[in-house]
Amino acid sequence: MNKTWWKESVVYQIYPISFLDSNGDGIGDLRGILSKLDYLKELGVDVVWLCPIYKSPNHDNGYDISDYKDIMEQFGTMEDFDELLREAHARGLKIMMDLVLNHTSDEHPWFIESRSSKDNPKRDFYIWRKGKDGGPPNNWESYFSGSVWEYDDTTGEYYLHLYSKHQPDLNWENPDVVDCMHEMIEWWLKKGVDGFRLDAIAHIAKAVGLPDGDNPHHLPTVRAYDLFSNLEHVHTLLHQLYTELLFHYDIMTVGETSGLGPEEALSYVGDTRGELNMVFQFEHMQLDAVSGGSGKWDIRPWNLLELKKVMSNWQTVLHGRGWNANYWCNHDQPRPVSRFGDDGRYRVESAKMLATFMHMLEGTPYIYQGEEIGMTNIAFDSIEDYRDVETHNFYRDQLKQGASEEKVMQAIRQKSRDNARTPMQWDGTKEAGFTTGTPWIAVNPNYREINVEAALRDPDSILHYYKKLIALRKEHEVIVYGKYELLLPDDPEIYVFTRTLGEAKLLVILNFFGREPELQLPPELDLSAKELLISNYAVAGDDDLGGTVRLRPYEARVYMLQA
Structure with a gap:
């Protein structure tokens, strides 16, 4: 049995903009995180995963990076990060960065050069094509709705973006791109970071020729999704990254890889593959979505037999061959107690039960900020209260197609990514102790009852229960490796x-x-x-x-x- 520190660790995910604001501007920041390191240490976690803190125009809350080697001004400075890293290490905590390798911001200097002319040296850093039949080069659909292609007047061609038009995809077929990304990753490793969560890593390779595919949201023969997800060349690129760079550092890596089962996951995390330590699977996140419907927004009741089948399959297939990353929630998913539990009468009991399940599985458990106090979904009255670009695109597109606003808002209240992005609830004072100013997104009104301060006072709270679960995992090896x-x-x-x-x-x-x-x-x-x-x-x-x-x-x- 290959025993390693990252298998024995518990990870705590921080969404910086919503964690804690230290200067009253309504936006969480690095110094806010720094002030809560003792809280995280007392919780018992080992690794702190930071969602993107790089310089960014913030069209997708930091997942559109304009400079990989600088810090977004609203979060602080590189000196703040260096201090955070030092202080975390002094407490025995490790820092895992969230790294976006599939795309950059359209304000990244590379893209500014790339779009300036067809013969610019950076032109092939991104994926450009001429239009076809008066429209986009192919029929692929963006994850944020609409075409993946955006027409650019400067050169009269389209560039590809699997996500927002402000997030153009990098061209990983270009060896200069590969070299630049490797150099950037090594820069962070030399700084002392302890690992990377690789965002959208399954998409860095696209099908040769970029052919049309069937609509990804309907029963397919050849889905467009399969033409830009989990292709064999992804593994070639990841193995190259591992052998040339990551192998030389004692770090943890986890990839975001939707659209695969455990057998396919072994191609990423198999013990002999030399690629990643673990991946986030999405099968259990799709149990409440209508098969063949319009993505996550078509909601159906989930059932336990399907959950058993999915989780048992991952537990058994990867045992002794790879490693699981276990989670209920992250910055893209609804709050688990509202989704899989009962956020009313049995909020405390169901939140503890869900935590027990995730921490007793084989694999590294991930806790998303606020999960440890049982934070719930938010139900805003108006679409104007939501900040998420995906949510606004869904709302606009559904109304154009004739859907009723009531039905659309009902789906948004259940599945919007903003459910997980409302500010962390620290205490019962105004704005939940998150900020002394006006928060970038409204605080959940239930913060007066659900907050860290109240949980610390209550020996039977969800928070203290999480501490017990984490302590048990460190005490009994069977919980880790059984x-x-x-x-x-x-x-x-x-x-x-x-x-x-x-x-x-x-x-x-x-x-x-x-x-x-x-x-x-x-x-x-x-x-x-x-x-x-x-x-x-x-x-x-x-x-x-x-x-x-x-x-x-x-x-x-x-x-x-x-x-």
């Missing part, structure tokens, strides 16, 4: 699994709903010696697991069966 086995696969309400490492066996029991189902464990499970490690109810339930046990709403229990 083999996963699903029990009761056909039970529609209860998720039960074991983790086994040598003589140690962990039993995890999770009621995923607000009802009180009966649990009857398989008779062959040896329950003769058991110890309750953690439960999300203050008073433990019936400990006689040998018979039929009635679970309470969203109840979670973890037992050590053998030690």
Whole structure:
């Protein structure tokens, strides 16, 4: 078994603009993060993942980078970052940067040169094509709706952007681009950063010839999505990055790779591949989307049997061959307690249950800021209150197609990326202690009840429960490296699994709903010696697991069966 620090770590993701504002301008910043390093250390996490802090015009909250070697002015200075890195390391915390390699900002000097003329030396740093039949070069659709092509008057050609028109895709077929990106990455590594989350890394290679594909949102024969995602050349480029550079540093890497299952993921994270440590999979994030519908916005109820199938597949296929990155939430996803739990009556119980599940799986757990206090989705009344470019594009396009505003807003309140982007709720004072000014996006009104200060005072809070989960993971090696086995696969309400490492066996029991189902464990499970490690109810339930046990709403229990 290959034991490494990044397998044993717990990662905390920070969305800087919404974490903590230190100077009253309504925008979170590096000095705000610096002031909360002790909070993160006390929580027990090991790695702090920073969403992009590079210089950017901020059309997509920093994922449009105009200078990879400078800091966005609203976040502070490079001196602030250097101090943050030093102080984090002094506390035993590692810093993982969010790195966008697929595209830059349209205000990056490379793109400014590229669009200036067809014979500029930087022209082929990006993907330019002539139009076809009076329109774009092909029919690919952007992730933010509309064509991936933007016409540019200066040279009379189109440039490709899988995301916003302000995020032109780099041309990784150009060796000069590869060299420039490697040099930039090494610059950060020499500065002392401890790893990278590679944004949209599955898209850095496109199909030769850029052919048309079927609409990616409908049942396909050849989906456009397959023409710019997870192509073989991506692996060539990542292996080159690893062998020439990353191999020489003891860092962690995680890739954002949508559209693949665990077998395909092994081509990125297999122990002998020499590419990435782990990838974020999206299959469980798509369980509440209508298959063949218009992306994530067509919502359906998710069911536990599908979740079991997806998660069990990833747990079993990667065991001993690769490594999982486990998460419920990030800056692009709704709050888990609102999506998979109950953000009303059973908010505390369901948030603890969801946390138990994610921290007891094999793989590195990721906590998104505010998840540890059970922050919920936001329900703004007006589209004007939302800031996310994807949300505004969806709203505009749906109204053009004749959808009712009420229906569109209902989908936005469930799935908008801004659900995760409202300010961190530190205390019950005005603006939740996030800022002394006006926040860049409104604070969730429930901050008076849901905040860090209140959670720290309450020994039975979600926050203290997270601390216990993280401490257990550091205490019991079986939680990190144990083999996963699903029990009761056909039970529609209860998720039960074991983790086994040598003589140690962990039993995890999770009621995923607000009802009180009966649990009857398989008779062959040896329950003769058991110890309750953690439960999300203050008073433990019936400990006689040998018979039929009635679970309470969203109840979670973890037992050590053998030690």
